[in-house]
Amino acid sequence: MKSNEAIERLERIGLRPSVQRLSIMEYLLTHPIHPTVEDVYQALVPEIPTLSRATVYNTLRLFSEKKVAQMITIDDHRVCYDGNITPHVHFFCKECGKVYDLFDENAPSLKRPKLIDGNMVDEEQLYYKGICKDCMAKKANN
Amino acid sequence: MKSNEAIERLERIGLRPSVQRLSIMEYLLTHPIHPTVEDVYQALVPEIPTLSRATVYNTLRLFSEKKVAQMITIDDHRVCYDGNITPHVHFFCKECGKVYDLFDENAPSLKRPKLIDGNMVDEEQLYYKGICKDCMAKKANN
DNA sequence: ATGGGTGCAAAGGATTTGCAACATT
DNA sequence: AATGTTGCAAATCCTTTGCACCCAT
Numbered sequence: 376m377k378s379n380e381a382i383e384r385l386e387r388i389g390l391r392p393s394v395q396r397l398s399i400m401e402y403l404l405t406h407p408i409h410p411t412v413e414d415v416y417q418a419l420v421p422e423i424p425t426l427s428r429a430t431v432y433n434t435l436r437l438f439s440e441k442k443v444a445q446m447i448t449i450d451d452h453r454v455c456y457d458g459n460i461t462p463h464v465h466f467f468c469k470e471c472g473k474v475y476d477l478f479d480e481n482a483p484s485l486k487r488p489k490l491i492d493g494n495m496v497d498e499e500q501l502y503y504k505g506i507c508k509d510c511m512a513k514k515a516n517n
Numbered sequence: 518m519k520s521n522e523a524i525e526r527l528e529r530i531g532l533r534p535s536v537q538r539l540s541i542m543e544y545l546l547t548h549p550i551h552p553t554v555e556d557v558y559q560a561l562v563p564e565i566p567t568l569s570r571a572t573v574y575n576t577l578r579l580f581s582e583k584k585v586a587q588m589i590t591i592d593d594h595r596v597c598y599d600g601n602i603t604p605h606v607h608f609f610c611k612e613c614g615k616v617y618d619l620f621d622e623n624a625p626s627l628k629r630p631k632l633i634d635g636n637m638v639d640e641e642q643l644y645y646k647g648i649c650k651d652c653m654a655k656k657a658n659n
Numbered sequence: 660a661t662g663g664g665t666g667c668a669a670a671g672g673a674t675t676t677g678c679a680a681c682a683t684t
Numbered sequence: 685a686a687t688g689t690t691g692c693a694a695a696t697c698c699t700t701t702g703c704a705c706c707c708a709t
Binding site for chain 2: 672673674675676682683
């Protein structure tokens with residue numbers, strides 16, 4: 376069953392609500408864990424056996440271009456995606472590699488494009504990196 | 518001729534000042550244009566004909582781990598490096614692909630690690646994306 | 660029938676790794 | 685000799701692309 380939110384987001388950007396697109400969007404919305412393309416693919420193949428990686432790649436790229444999802448490149452070699460498009464900060468744990476959302480007061484929020492030195496800025500991302508709570512605890516126990 | 522700055526940075530992290538490392542660091546310091554690994558390699562091969570890409574990859578990764586350079590992943594599938602380790606914001610032009618430094622008042626500056634929700638944060642990066650001044654001008658002329 | 664979507668396989672890159680050779684102490 | 689570095693080539697991914705097929709209108 377697909378949520379209204381998934382359908383609405385597709386309609387908003389004028390894309391046909393195919394099974395693949397709906398499932399991918401739905402997965403993003405219900406799994407706020409910053410999945411990689413591979414994560415999404417692996418999660419959905421069981422229910423859509425003919426799904427191809429290319430479709431997942433293309434669809435997620437589309438989503439981020441149309442701003443119904445965010446592409447995150449905080450982890451040097453693996454792009455991941457976030458269906459949460461409200462302002463928040465991404466925190467990358469260098470120990471376990473997980474990406475967390477932090478609702479820090481410094482989260483950039485850009486409602487409309489702004490000009491800086493003549494350059495038009497229409498996207499902002501703040502990345503934090505360090506060691507997460509869990510990994511700190513593990514280290515303390517050694 | 519290598520600057521003192523290059524030598525000092527290598528000493529600071531306890532690495533031997535080999536010809537390769539000094540040249541790579543020197544290149545970063547004198548070319549604040551956020552070169553990719555390939556850029557660095559191409560620029561230095563003429564003077565060090567036996568240089569290998571693997572060395573450039575490994576050396577730059579070392580530099581960023583030891584914090585004498587910054588690894589930047591603002592461009593989705595090409596990592597680049599910055600020898601400037603003072604706080605500033607990186608701006609990526611989606612049109613021409615260049616990465617600019619912006620000395621915006623919002624540049625994060627983290628002198629010592631801070632705790633957020635129990636997580637230890639020791640690095641911050643703020644990325645802006647949009648269309649740069651030059652590309653804006655080109656578009657206006659069409 | 661037409662246009663948008665999808666899947667497959669191949670191509671294209673970027674990055675890492677293992678190992679042998681080399682340099683420096 | 686011992687340790688730390690480098691270069692080469694191969695191996696691994698990650699991601700994109702071209703093209704044919706399919707589906708919905």
